[in-house]
Amino acid sequence: MPKKRKNRGRGKGGKGREAIVQCDLCGALLPRSKAKKITKRVSFLDPQLERELRSKGTQILSYAMTRYVCIRCAVHYGIVKIRSREERKRREALRA
Numbered sequence: 001m002p003k004k005r006k007n008r009g010r011g012k013g014g015k016g017r018e019a020i021v022q023c024d025l026c027g028a029l030l031p032r033s034k035a036k037k038i039t040k041r042v043s044f045l046d047p048q049l050e051r052e053l054r055s056k057g058t059q060i061l062s063y064a065m066t067r068y069v070c071i072r073c074a075v076h077y078g079i080v081k082i083r084s085r086e087e088r089k090r091r092e093a094l095r096a
Contacts, residue, residue, distance in 0.1 A: 023070040
C-alpha cells in the first residue's frame with residue numbers, strides 16, 4: 001500500500017513514543033504531533049463592553065485556551081484545508 005506522506009502525517013522524527021492527546025471535538029486518541037494545536041485568546045467580558053473599556057485605556061485580562069483537534073475534525077470544521085500534492089510540499093503555505 002503506498003504511503004501518502006514521507007513522515008506519515010507526524011513530526012516525531014527519532015524521538016520514540018510520545019504523549020497521547022484527546023481530540024476536543026470527537027474524543028479520538030492520537031499522538032500529539034499528529035494533532036492540530038489551536039490556541040485562542042479568551043476574555044470573560046462581553047465584546048462590546050471590552051471594546052469600550054479598551055478605548056478608555058483599560059488593560060483587560062484574557063487567558064490562552066489551547067485545544068487539540070484531530071485531522072478529520074480539523075478538515076470537517078474548516079480549521080485546515082485539503083491541499084494538493086504540490087501545495088503540501090511548500091512550507092510557506094502553512095505559515096499563511
